[in-house]
Amino acid sequence: MTFPFRLLAPPDPATLPLPYPARPADGVRLLRGAVYAIPDGSRPLTADVWLPEDAAGPLPVVVFVHGGAWRAGLRDDLGPRFRSWRPGPFARLARAGFAVVCPDYRLSGEAAHPAQRDDLAAVLAWLRARGDELGVDAGRTVLWGESAGGHLAALTALTQPATTISGCVTWYAPTDLPALAEDRPEGTYDARDPRSFEALLLGGAPADRPEAARDASPVAHVGPEAPPFLILHGTDDALIPVRQSVRLAEALRDAGSPVDLRLLTGGGHLWVGLSDEDVEDCHVRTADFARRCTSGATGRA
Template sequence: MTFPFHLLAPPDPATLPLPHPARPADGVTLLRGAVYAVRDGSRPLTADVWRPADAAGPLPVVVFVHGGAWHTGLRDDLGPRFRDWTPGPFARLAQAGFAVVCPDYRLSGEAPHPAQQDDLAAVLAWLRTRAADLGVDPARTVLWGESAGGHLAALTALTQPAGTVAGCVTWYAPTDLPGLAEDRPEGTYDAHDPASFEALLLGGAPADRPGAARAASPVTHAGPGAPPFLLLHGTDDSLVPARQSVRLAEALRAAGHHPDLRLVGGGDHLWVGLAEADVADCYARTVAFARRCTGG
């Protein structure tokens, strides 16, 4: 008999059982490690889903995209300023009435751009197919990312069909990869360096791959269909200059939008240098923005 090769096909994430819910905090359930995509030649991609316990009705969604220079990072890590929060920042969002989705994505050591963008598009598609199972309203989805994750959140928000995403929040994100050579202090960035984090993302040095660098830059895609944006960036950021967020705000304004750009005085990357009250304010502004965009 002929072997039924169709049995070797990977399972469809749209039909896989969801993980058993845990209770990480009062009033919160957590589905840890739900598979949202199975890529050929790659590990299965998973996401954590935080929800308010016993919530009624479809929930607004915040999709959080972790940072790590596209090369490392943990899907449920908002950075060192939040690691000692109890309850943590995602549990707090769930307690505020949101479903929070924290996905893995392929890192630059696994696949170059646009793999990461494709993975986040797959997360959004998975939310649409599993909306009833998860109790969410995918039409009320806000993307939120910090650093490289902010870049990916913005890129995804600006390249999805209009109306797919209700809003986007970026924290200290690179938005114009060709512009980094101008924005970073002289001698601190080499666009010809094939080992830079940007080169690893693009599959080659940005100076040698200008088309790819432009395509991977959110500013390139700022158009009339863009969702509302909140951009937070420290004025003293020594890794990703604040000018990068200014560039995206300018591109969105040129396309007819009114992004909320907040330059946080004294803030370095990862909110290093900020007082605890100022860090908490960045978080509170993000939650308030998500609530405005989703009616959550």
């Protein structure tokens, strides 16, 4: 007897029931762990959706992409400088009138590039499919990420159709993988090392996979149709050189695309070295940028 493998076909995430809402803060609803994609041979991918309690009309969307060197990380973690915030950073954005979507994606131990970019494209498609049900306007979406998440946010923003993304925010993100050997201090990075985080993302050492390294670099996808960018990076970042953000800003300017590059004096990775006031300002700048980019009825500002 032949087993009917069609019975194993996964359900369509666009039709699955949404999670029952929690209320983690006054005025905020949280749909935790909504399934947005089920890649073949992989675990289901989920997202948290933060919504204001009483929203009038479809909401603009901020999709936050977590960091963790493409190897680790939690979808709802913005880093150690924000873990003590009450209410937290995503609840604050929801109170300000945004829907905030925090997706999982396949880590480098599960799949190599471009799986991560594909996952973020899938969450955007899921938002378009369920926009009416969620009360969001997927045509007004800003991508935002920190560190490796900033890299993935930028890569997705620059490879999606031109009208899909209203803006993109990166915090201390790598943007040009082939140039890392030049940008990092001599002796601190080996492009032939198959154990580096970049190699694990690419499925091989960057020096041995130059085409993949280029394809995984946001700077390689910049064009005149790029959405507006806000780029924040600390000048004292010892993990991701500030030159990486400068490279992306220069490419955007050369293409005639709007970009706001802010270099924070004394700031390290994860905003180590910044005052609490400066860290809060990074969050405020991000919210203000997202508001400007999504102020129209649909599409870009």
